Amino acid sequence: MLTGRYLVLIEDDAIMGHSLVQRLELEGAEVTWVKQAVRGIAAVRTPRRPVDAVICDIRLPDGSGEEIFATVSRRIAPPPFLFITGQGEIDQAVRLLRAGGADYMTKPFDMSAFLRRLVQILRPYPGAGLPPQTGISPLARQVDSLVADFARHDGPVLIRGARGLGKERLARRIHALSDRRSSAFVVANAFRDSVSADRLRAAIGTVRDGTLFVNGVGRLDGAAQHCLIDALGQASFRLIAACGTRIDEKVAAGGFRSDLLYALLAHEIVVPPLAQRGEDAAWLAGQMFEALNVRREAPLRGISELTLAAIHDHDWPGNGRELRSRLLRAMEVVTGDWIYPADVFPELNEHAREVRPLSEARDLAERHQIIRALEHTGGQVAEAARLLKVSRTTLWEKMHKLGL
Structure with missing residues (x-):
């Protein structure tokens, strides 16, 4: 239900806070929990990633939810606020709705009703309305949204991620969506070749007012880095660079120019690994299968559901x-x-010929069935528990034990 969502919880009551965090995380959300108004303002105004919604108690030890909302709203367009209020604070909650708050709930409340109200106010997923390219998960949709956004301007772009994630494909899509699409797209691949300063100058001369894609920018030597930073200040081309996940370590060790990295970081796309995006792996398998299957003399019927679950x-x-x-x-x-x-x-x-302990085999079977139930119910834990014919508490405990 909340997979991939980032929420800020501002609640000073330890029991309620722990209960909400536990349930929200079980539903797939990432939650930042703060207990003071001053920290709540900072968590919303300067977040680690875009905030999908704020759950905010109205009464706090150092202020109020109304003060938090007013302070945040003066500086930025606030994310949706769901206020938690006591019976004596309903008038204040109604006043907050008139000021732009999304909704409020009165204590005590049913957790299922709370989740339904929260889902209703969430910001649309990044990339909503765009056809999926990188995948169907919220993380992949955010990548696709950034690709579309960065195609609308000419600033340098850094695509960061492990190998095998299609960074060149993303760079080509940025180019194809941009005003430079009729000009050249030139690749300098430092992963495959040694890209010297001379080769880089030749590529820059070839690209003219097109797009230069430098794959493995962290592998450039000092002279090539110097050439690239000089060219950025005077050339008419657009630079898109790609690197692995540890380029910061190279900067710290003196192996990569910090000014070049900072020039690239203004527009950065981080591509999460498939290990974090199981649904994307299954989706990509389906896309690849369709493309490959049309080339066969005798097309296959498809990929079985068991195989998609294993993928x-x-x-x-x-x-x-x-x-x-x-x-x-x-x-x-x-x-x-x-x-x-x-x-x-x-x-x-090979594994099939192994004799596994019954406890391990049981855990594997239970994990598979829980995953299938959660996928079937769209991540709704209570509904999944009903399908599996166990209590919600039992399902929570099993999910925690099995790392779900």
């Missing part, structure tokens, strides 16, 4: 490259009309 649960250390490689192999060795888990993960055949 969802796999860690994907090689990200998209590993997914494509495994799917290509599966489509070469498959003997029937459907792709099954052992076609994509041949190592399962």
Whole structure:
């Protein structure tokens, strides 16, 4: 229900705060919990990532929810505020709604009703309305939204992420959506080749007023970095650079120019690994399968649901490259009309011959069924518990035990 959402909870009551945080996190949200008005203002006004909603108690030890909302609203367009109020504060809550607050709930309240009201006020997912390109998860939709936003201006862009996540594909999409799409897209790949200052100057001369994509910018030597920072100040091209996740360490060690990194960081896209985006892995497998299947003389019927569940649960250390490689192999060795888990993960055949402890086998089976139930109910824990015929508390405990 709340997967990928970032929420700020401003609540001084320890019991209520712990209860709300536990339930919100079980529903998939990331929660920052603060207990004071002054910290609440900072958490909303200068957040670590865009805030989807604020849950705010009206009465706090060092101020009020009304003061927080007014202070935040003077500086920024506030995210949706859901106020928590006592019976004696309803007039104040109504006044807050007239000022722009999203909703309020009176203590005590039912948790299911609270979640329904919270979902109703949430900001749309980043990239809502855009066709999915990177994936269908909130994290992937945020990447697609940033791609579309950055295509509308000419500033340098840094795409950061592990290998196998399609960083060059994202760069090409930024170029294709921009006003420079009729000009050249030139690639300087420091992962494949040694990109010297001379080669970089030649690429800059070729790109003219197009887009220069430097893949593996962190691998450039000092002379090439100097060439690039000089060119940024005077050339007419647009720079898109890509790097891994540890370029900050290179800056700290003196191996990469801090001024070049800062010039790139103003417009940064961080691509999360597939290990954090199981639903995207399954979605991408479907997209790849359709593209590959049309080339077969005898097309397959599809990827089985069991296989999609296994793809969802796999860690994907090689990200998209590993997914494509495994799917290509599966489509070469498959003997029937459907792709099954052992076609994509041949190592399962070895594991199948192992004798597992009953406790481990039971945990694996329970984990799989819980994941299926949560997917079926859109992440609603109470509904999943009903399908699994266990209490909500029992399901919470099992999810915690199994790392869900």
